[in-house]
Amino acid sequence: MKKWKMILTAAMPLAMALSFPAFAGEWHEDMNGWWYENDDGSYCRNGWDWIDGDHDGWAQCYYFGNSGYLQMNAGYAQTNTGHADGYEIDKNGAWSVNGVTQVKAVPIAVAENDPEALKVYEEAQQLSESLPSANIDVDYTITMSYLGQDIDMSMNMKLMMKEDANGDMQFVCKGTADTLGTAVPIDMFYTDGYMYVNTMGIKYRQAMDLEAAKAQATQINMDLDTDVVKGLRMYTSGDTRKLAFTIDDQKINEVLTAVTSATAETYEELGVTLDMKINESNGEMTVNKDGYCEAMKMFMDYGMSVTDHTTSEADEMNYKMDINMTYKNPGKEVYFEIPSTDGYEDIAVAYVADAE
Known part of the structure; x- marks a missing residue:
């Protein structure tokens, strides 16, 4: 055509498209796991958030618990499968479907x-x-x-x-x-x-x-x-x-x-x-x-x-x-x-x- x-x-x-907020900020890790700090000093918690962690214009979707830590199955490394909030996630904790990490373009x-x-x-x-x-x-x-x-x-x-x-x-x-x-x-x-x-x-x-x-x-x-x-x-x-x-x-x-x-x-x-x-x-x-x-x-x-x-x-x-x-x-x-x-x-x- x-x-x-x-x-x-x-x-x-x-x-x-499935829409969650997209944030620019920075990943942090401590003894309890990974969490994400937004530009305004707040952090992601209680749900799914689209995050462009490497600022390349493509965001992945992650699930954070009430405490603000990234949610993943504890046995992921052994089973090579993971779920958060009932949805499949990849090895980095990002939402995936049938093994394919889902991405969304962000400005x-x-x-x-x-x-x-x-x-x-x-x-x-x-x-x-x-x-x-x-x-x-x-x-x-x-x-x-x-x-x-x-x-x-x-x-x-x-x-x-x-x-x-x-x-x-x-x-x-x-x-x-x-x-x-x-x-x-x-x-x-x-x-x-x-x-x-x-x-x-x-x-x-x-x-x-x-x-x-x-x-x-x-x-x-x-x-x-x-x-x-x-x-x-x-x-x-x-x-x-x-x-x-x-x-x-x-x-x-x-x-x-x-x-x-x-x-x-x-x-x-x-x-x-x-x-x-x-x-x-x-x-x-x-x-x-x-x-x-x-x-x-x-x-x-x-x-x-x-x-x-x-x-x-x-x-x-x-x-x-x-x-x-x-x-x-x-x-x-x-x-x-x-x-x-x-x-x-x-x-x-x-x-x-x-x-x-």
Whole structure:
């Protein structure tokens, strides 16, 4: 799949990874065992904490007891197995699953890309570009801030994408959106320059020229490998490699402008202008033994402004979004059929009819 398609997948309205606090500090050992002192002088206790002990941007998860000491089985050295709080741990006391130590990317002040990590990232991108189709499970956890209130939302989507005989993109997407405890099914697909949406029996379509967006993104020389990704670093565990990075705000906003301009005409017909800006974004890619991206995590903090042409009033919203993407059978071709387009109304026509 082309690089812009990965951007589109992430930007579509995308579960949080297991989350414990991450601390910077220092390990200590005394006659009673190991404990960890945080930068503020406090120490970890009563639970699991993500700790980047060597400050390389990758944290491991450790369990500390009430006294603040790292919890491990006393017989670990003899049995080569260990557990803490009912979970498997490795020889250093870090949480592991089936013998694989679990890691989590944490922020570090590094702008340069590690050359080895960049090579693996570029090769995975090239493989993705060569694929004509993809099958992706996408989970979104979103907090929207509006008028001083926070609203939590989530979406779970199954997305299949492919290029047709002309090289144009098609996709089908099924899922569920949950807002304030109310779950709404979503069924949508894209073909021939239109996004089709069917939710609870209400069918509409919206013109969306993704090919124009792709062309515009190409004109600004968008390159995910060198222009956008910063602080790229790698963690290797067996045949699996994890790549963590931050994203250049200016470059990603140029791409966002290219994508949103594809729907600008529709919003103009509705009498509003939509502006979006990404404030912060970072991610983590998992590459399998064959060099394919098999998972992607992303965090986005972005603002959205909707201005009414009649009143010139603007509604301001902020979104914080965690995205988990799992690529199913990467490298294998995906087959699907586009549903019938019968019975879908243009969104602008439906809006005018409702207003009248």
